[in-house]
Amino acid sequence: MSDKLMPDDTSTDDMTSDGAPVRVVLAKLGLDGHDRGLKVVARILRDAGMEVIYLGLRQTSESIIAATEQEDADVIGVSMHNNGHLTLAPEILSALTAAGLDTPLVVGGIVPTEDLDELYTAGVAGVLGPGASAEEVAESVRLAARGERPAPSVG
């Protein structure tokens, strides 16, 4: 189901410490079908030289974790426009832990500022909200891949 896209440049900015391009799994978590933002993010990351594994709609913690393991991904990006982030983000984080993975999770979509603390406390590596620029999107994933926490960008 995944649509793997190879990077179209080899800028070293977007490589992990071992010199390989950052590999990102992108998914819509849950029933929410708003995929405009995630598709734009996928193209932004691809244009920034990352390898994007786009899982698309109706993914679960299990399907995302399976893809992360199989694709040896450096970062997971999930998008939610359904106001379900406070339920679904902690759920996938604990599923990751249970699977023995520490892959950083970046959450994108409609996230009110008042929820940021709760998401970061739960272990989310980055949050991208409405109005995040292409540079902020790429930077947050890049930092997450290096184990750093980017500044939240929720507009």
Place this chain on the structure above:
Amino acid sequence: MSSEETSNDDAAKAQWQAAYDELAKAGKLRDVPFETMSGVPVDPVYGDAPYPGQYPYTRGVYPTMYRSRLWTMRMFAGFGTAEDTNARFKDILRNGGSGLSTAFDMPTLMGRDSDSPWAKGEVGRCGVAVDTLADMEDLYADIDLGAVSTSMTINGPAAIIMAMYIAVAEANGVARSDLAGTIQSDIFKEYQAQKEYIYPPRPSVRIITDMIRYMNVEMPKWHPISISGYHIREAGSTAAQELAFTLANGFAYVEAAVAAGVDVDDCAKRLSFFFNSHSDFFEEIGKFRAARRIWARWMKERYGAKNERSMLCRFHTQTAGVSLTAQQPEINIARVAIQALAGALGGTQSLHTDSYDEAMALPTEKAARIALRTQQIVAHETGVTNVADPLGGSPYVEWMTDEMERQAEAIFAHLDELGDGSILEGVYAGIENGYFVGEIADAAYRFEREVNDDKRIIVGVNAFTDGDEGQGELLRIGNETEELQLKRLGEVKKRRDDAAVASALAAVTAAAESDANLMPPLLDAVRTYATVEELAMAMESVFGTYVEKAII
């Protein structure tokens, strides 16, 4: 103008005047002075033929337009439990809203119950949670369904929810033949943009043609499909793509109904449309005008419709949710006002105005009231309702209308070719080969790049960013909604007759396997308090599921 054109125009004007006078004599004009704020009397229309109410209806579907009746102020609402939304409905009606419009939560839209593992975290968040008839009873409690018109935005499980609405009305003594409203039931745009489908396209279209056939006999005042460009635009399309994909979907439904043995007029006259009103003022107005002209021409010339009503593109408009900014949210009120004005100048039949806080959440009651007040200002203070198609004849507006039509025709030609002379097959093929989603994603990405590169200014986002005071008060739907809804569902399941449910579900499956119309067994089944998911699965066992190919 040549003398022949002049005499044609005179004849058209005389015909229009007669139609106008007849409505005036019948007392069909609103009892307000049709004059400017300064007391200058104004004519009902200016410019040249064809006039409003005349083929191809570029200038409006009715001869009198808003002099007879303002557009319906239809505010979309739905959140939390049925009781929460029922209270919001009553607030809307009390504040001068003239129709109801129901937003369902994501599990309901996907045919899942609140107790499904899929529903976790999504119950009542984006709309109201409906699991069984009991929820629909509470949703419309103390509202006279014989007196209001109701719109329900649901597609995959549309037939199930429609059956529940009929059951609620009839339990309250309102005959189904007296029900007025619209159910969205536009499945094509789900595969193309909104992505709330259950079954593959062809069985989904069979359900829709069953609804059309049922309503032709049983529900003369109900619109079985609202063919929606709104979501296509929200997903990122251009104005012309919104126009073309939507009308092509409309042609496809007509072709499907005709193939199922329905007369073209019995189908087409019952269709209504739903467009987005975005911020590029003249492009939007040109789009609305072109929509009417294209629909009329295609119905008459390609599909041989005879009934004038079949040729009328009557549409609902909603301002562009995607244009709302999370930054400096109050300035969205200005965006909504401009978009609402475009809808009115474009001749819409009903209008939803978005609330300024909707970039971040469902609207608070205050924000929803301001949105309603915004369209009331357009309707009652600006004078734009005095004159039909007041921009008609403007060289720029006429050019834009022609340009929208030209771009749309190019897309129809592509779909016609894809479908070997059938728009229906062209739409199926375009869904299958990723044409629609690809075109929309390309347009969305182009727009984002332009904003990102500052080639396009979005106030408060990439320019004029001072003064953002944050998001203010937001409507939050907490976990208690989910807990409450699970409890309600559990109680309904406990008190219903399980044997009756099982046999009603079996009857739905049997109808799905045969050519029998699905509506009667669905109506029987909802009355046993079978759930949305049970009913959806009763059909899924025959129809299968649809999974989208993941393409960027």
